[in-house]
Amino acid sequence: MFKKILLVFTLLTLLSCNVTKPVIVTKKAVPSSSKKVAARAIKKTNEVKSILKKEQEQVDREDEVIESTSVTYVGTDVIGKYISQYKDIAMSNMRIYGIPASIILAQGILESGAGKGDLCIRANNHFGIKCHEGWTGESVRHDDDSSQECFRxxxxxxxxFNDHALFLTGRSRYASLFKLSKVDYKGWANGLRRAGYATDPKYPDKLISYIERYHLGQYDAIVMGEEYVPIENQRTRIAAIDNQNRSLYEVQKGDTLYSISKKYNLLVTELKQINNLSANTLSIGQKLKVK
Structure with a gap:
């Protein structure tokens, strides 16, 4: 009997030791080279994300939201194609009717959504012209200032394009526009709004923005037989007049005495004389007096 009790006691003691024995867990060490590979992978992923983000931002910057008779989303390439397609007819109408080609194209871009707007697609209406009294041609209904208005x-x-020219030349409320210079696109843009062409208070700013960003003034210059001065060069000239060293111009790559003289309304001989130049060669960074 005593031996049995001793045997039970011994077994209980052994079981107790097994239960309280700590469990040791080991982990396989990660080589330092693997850590470097993982770090490089994470860095590469972040770089790819950064590149994709920049590309998306670039795409976003190239998108245009045109809002007039309808809201249209287009890319700058679409606007470029629109200009290329209709610049000749715009210049032709400028010669015949006296409306600046820049204004014609800017209105066409805005009113037609660069040819992609609903009214343009359904009715070939590039200028958002409504039926008005006396219109006997075909028409479509389209929501604008009011629901389901009549458009030509x-x-x-x-x-x-032809009807747009007749519309402006045939109504007395637009007569004051034709007293403006053909290169005064800002005057034309604001005059159209005052005459009631559009109710949008930002209409002139939108037209001016298209003219300046897409260099539409070059087509006015072609019709007028004048040299076109890009808007950024015009602003450079203004900045030169406004700053402390306003009488100096720094020669840029591609500049010639002729291009600089045209920029500042000088003769080449005058430019050479006031700068004591004996030759026609220029150096990038060279400073010339232009006044």
Whole structure:
């Protein structure tokens, strides 16, 4: 009996030791080279994300939201194609009717959504012209200032461009516009708004923005037989007049005495004389007196 009790006691003691024995867990060490590989992978992933973000931001910057008779989302390439497609008819109408080609194109871009707007697609209406009293041609209904207003419909874009010219020249409220200079696009843009062409208070700013960003003034210059001065060069000139060293101009890559003289309304001989130049060669960074 005593031996049995001793045997039970011994077994209980052994079981107790097994239960309280700590459990040791080991982990396989990660080589330092693996850590470096993982770190490089994370860095590469972050770089790719950064590049994709920049590319998306670039795409966003190239998008245009055109809002007039309808809201249209287009890329700058679409606007470029629109200008290329209709610049000749705009210049032709400028010669015939006296409306600046820059204004014609800017209005066409805005009113038609660069050719992608609903009204343009359905009715070839590039200028958002409503039916008005006396219109006997075809028409479509379109929401604008009011619901389902009547807009003119044309068989082809050329008819719309021609009707736009007749619309402006045939109404006395636009007569004051034709007293303005053909290169005064800001005057024309503001005059259209005052005459009631559009109700949007930002209409002139939108037209001016398109003219300046897409250099539409070059087509006015072609019709007028003048040299076109890009808007950034015009601003450079103003900045030169406004700053402390306003009489100096720093020669840029591609500049010639002729291009600089045109920029500042000087003769080449005058420019050479006031700068004591004996030759026609220039150096980048060279400073010239332009006044």
């Amino acid at each position: 419909k044309y068989y082809e874009p050329a008819e719309s």
